[in-house]
Amino acid sequence: MIQWRITVFLLSLLPLAAMIWGAFHGNLGANPVEALSHESGSWALRFLLVTLAITPLRRLTGWRRLGLLRRMLGLFSFFYACLHFLVWLWLDQEFAWGSMLADIAMRPYVTVGFLSFLILTILALTSNMFSMRRLGLRWKGLHRLVYAAALLAILHFIWLVKVDLMQPLIYLGIFVLLMLLRLPRNVVMRKPRRIVKKQVVT
Amino acid sequence: MGLYRYGRIKPSEITDRQVWLKRRQLIKAGMAAGAGLLLGGMNGQAVAALAGPGKNRKISLAGESTYGSDLVPTEYEHITTYNNFYELGYGKEAPAENAAALKTRPWSIKVSGECARPGVMDIEDILKLDQEERIYRFRCVEAWAMVVPWAGFPLGAFLKRFQPTSKAKYVEFETLYDPQHLPGQKRTVLDWPYREGLRIDEAIHPLAFMATGLYGEVLPGQNGAPLRLVVPWKYGFKNIKSIVSIRFVEKQPVNSWQATAANEYGFYANVNPDVPHPRWSQKRHRVLGKGVFGSKEDTLLFNGYAQEVAGLYSGMDLRKYF
Numbered sequence: 234m235i236q237w238r239i240t241v242f243l244l245s246l247l248p249l250a251a252m253i254w255g256a257f258h259g260n261l262g263a264n265p266v267e268a269l270s271h272e273s274g275s276w277a278l279r280f281l282l283v284t285l286a287i288t289p290l291r292r293l294t295g296w297r298r299l300g301l302l303r304r305m306l307g308l309f310s311f312f313y314a315c316l317h318f319l320v321w322l323w324l325d326q327e328f329a330w331g332s333m334l335a336d337i338a339m340r341p342y343v344t345v346g347f348l349s350f351l352i353l354t355i356l357a358l359t360s361n362m363f364s365m366r367r368l369g370l371r372w373k374g375l376h377r378l379v380y381a382a383a384l385l386a387i388l389h390f391i392w393l394v395k396v397d398l399m400q401p402l403i404y405l406g407i408f409v410l411l412m413l414l415r416l417p418r419n420v421v422m423r424k425p426r427r428i429v430k431k432q433v434v435t
Numbered sequence: 436m437g438l439y440r441y442g443r444i445k446p447s448e449i450t451d452r453q454v455w456l457k458r459r460q461l462i463k464a465g466m467a468a469g470a471g472l473l474l475g476g477m478n479g480q481a482v483a484a485l486a487g488p489g490k491n492r493k494i495s496l497a498g499e500s501t502y503g504s505d506l507v508p509t510e511y512e513h514i515t516t517y518n519n520f521y522e523l524g525y526g527k528e529a530p531a532e533n534a535a536a537l538k539t540r541p542w543s544i545k546v547s548g549e550c551a552r553p554g555v556m557d558i559e560d561i562l563k564l565d566q567e568e569r570i571y572r573f574r575c576v577e578a579w580a581m582v583v584p585w586a587g588f589p590l591g592a593f594l595k596r597f598q599p600t601s602k603a604k605y606v607e608f609e610t611l612y613d614p615q616h617l618p619g620q621k622r623t624v625l626d627w628p629y630r631e632g633l634r635i636d637e638a639i640h641p642l643a644f645m646a647t648g649l650y651g652e653v654l655p656g657q658n659g660a661p662l663r664l665v666v667p668w669k670y671g672f673k674n675i676k677s678i679v680s681i682r683f684v685e686k687q688p689v690n691s692w693q694a695t696a697a698n699e700y701g702f703y704a705n706v707n708p709d710v711p712h713p714r715w716s717q718k719r720h721r722v723l724g725k726g727v728f729g730s731k732e733d734t735l736l737f738n739g740y741a742q743e744v745a746g747l748y749s750g751m752d753l754r755k756y757f
Contacts, residue, residue, distance in 0.1 A: 256727060262528065263513035263723040264579055266730065324727060332716060340714055392714070395577075396624045396695060397525040 234298055241302055245309045248276045249316070266324045273317035278390065280310035281353075281383050282407050289414035304360055307379070311357040314350050342392035349385035352378050383408055487511055487650030494566050494586045494648040503570030509581035511650050513724040518657045519575065520676055521624060522610065522617040529619075534656030536616050537677060542661050548607075548683035551598035558661045562647060564588050569644055574706045574720060574738045575671035581723040585665055586648030591639035594681075599635065603683035606638045607631070608664060608675045625691050631664065631675035632688035632702065634747075642667060642743055668737040668744045670704040701757040705748070706738035710757045 252272050255261045261268035284307040291299045326333045336343040356376055358364070365372050387408060390401040487493075488511055516531045523530035523537060542558040566586050574580045594606065612628035614620040620627050637643060644665040647654060654660040659676025666673050672692050692700035699713050708718045719731050737744050748756075 259726075263509075263517035263581075264527070264721060265727050266721060267579070269727070327729075327731060332718070336716070342714060396521075399525075 270320045277313035311353045345385045346389035349382045352382040487652035491652040497565035506582045508584045521619045530657035537656040539661040549603040571667035578720045580720045585646040587646035590643040599683045607682045607688040609680040668740040708734040
């Protein structure tokens with residue numbers, strides 16, 4: 234498994250390598266800041282969805298060790314979200330704190346993006362064994378916020394697009410699919426059994 | 436034991452001296468480009484101001500113009516690879532990739548509506564009109580900007596050929612509608628064909644321009660070949676591309692972006708740092724091709740052309756008529 238984790242770790246660094254290479258070779262086009270912002274943001278969202286895909290994949294394939302990759306992938310999502318935030322803070326806004334706070338307060342797409350980033354920050358900070366032990370049962374509840382983070386990130390994408398919603402809707406579709414894959418065991422399989430039991434009792 | 440301990444190197448494996456030299460040059464150039472980026476990006480100074488790359492036919496200019504001689508034009512490559520032209524695709528690079536889908540010959544412009552001499556004019560005849568060069572600032576509503584050396588002719592003089600009547604209060608422009616060839620028109624992201632409009636006094640203002648070229652060469656498809664509007668004090672989307680129809684009308688036309696989202700895009704669309712787009716600020720913009728650091732500038736009222744055009748809007752509430 235350790236080889237697997239190293240492989241996935243190195244693969245997860247490839248988008249970063251591509252961004253750095255592009256930035257130093259003038260390969261990011263006419264608007265490199267926008268390119269860096271879009272790349273880092275897209276990768277944060279992709280890693281978040283891949284993280285959410287682990288549980289259904291584990292269930293479908295029966296390969297339980299897949300779960301061992303989940304925290305790392307989630308942290309990579311946070312890593313690219315940090316890059317995305319840094320590009321905004323430094324390259325886009327150039328540390329103009331006033332206009333940044335105004336954007337967070339007044340521009341809905343910035344507000345939801347920032348909220349998503351805050352959630353990811355909290356989840357990343359509590360992703361270690363120490364926090365898991367300390368939070369106990371509450372840990373799971375707290376980390377369910379990951380669904381909200383993903384939805385807010387997709388909303389952030391939808392609201393910044395001018396008219397062509399194709400891309401953000403594809404991400405939304407994947408998110409909905411991943412949510413639906415979580416349902417069957419509870420809704421389709423368990424409920425009918427309970428109903429049968431009740432009928433027997435009465 | 437031979438002279439070579441590890442076997443003789445085959446001649447085919449030796450890098451040719453010319454190739455080797457070239458490779459070194461490339462590495463040097465790459466390092467210089469990298470260093471340039473580090474130092475806050477290169478500016479366009481090194482580029483010969485008005486010579487294009489020779490990709491398209493040259494346009495013979497009747498005279499030199501002093502418009503924008505103090506501005507440093509954005510590199511040709513950036514102007515032609517970062518475009519909003521949804522007819523040719525929705526990404527910034529898509530229009531350049533799909534430019535071949537836009538057939539610019541045969542091409543004619545139909546001029547109609549409230550005028551004494553309506554007619555159809557062939558693009559070849561339009562290209563025979565005196566062409567001049569004008570270097571204008573260009574500011575997109577998405578908060579990026581560039582400086583473009585256009586070739587073309589003033590819109591006002593062109594419109595007067597058709598003798599607009601007193602009923603001609605506005606001018607409406609229309610882009611080519613050809614969903615069979617233009618990939619972007621296969622989906623209804625906008626209500627095709629693309630439409631734009633100007634008030635007649637805006638249209639005959641000396642700064643209003645019809646562009647046929649870029650850097651002294653015929654416009655590439657992605658920049659709106661063969662004929663496009665350039666109104667430098669307004670946001671980029673007013674500068675309608677690949678025009679096939681011009682109509683003089685009495686009532687204010689509804690432009691495509693206004694029809695799509697009236698709360699975000701108005702009829703006037705004058706560049707104004709004090710009137711934000713509902714979703715983002717318009718106070719500053721990023722200049723294309725200036726690298727990663729320090730490429731942002733303050734946006735000026737009417738994109739820096741206030742002295743020339745502010746009179747057109749005296750007494751108007753620019754927040755209401757955005």
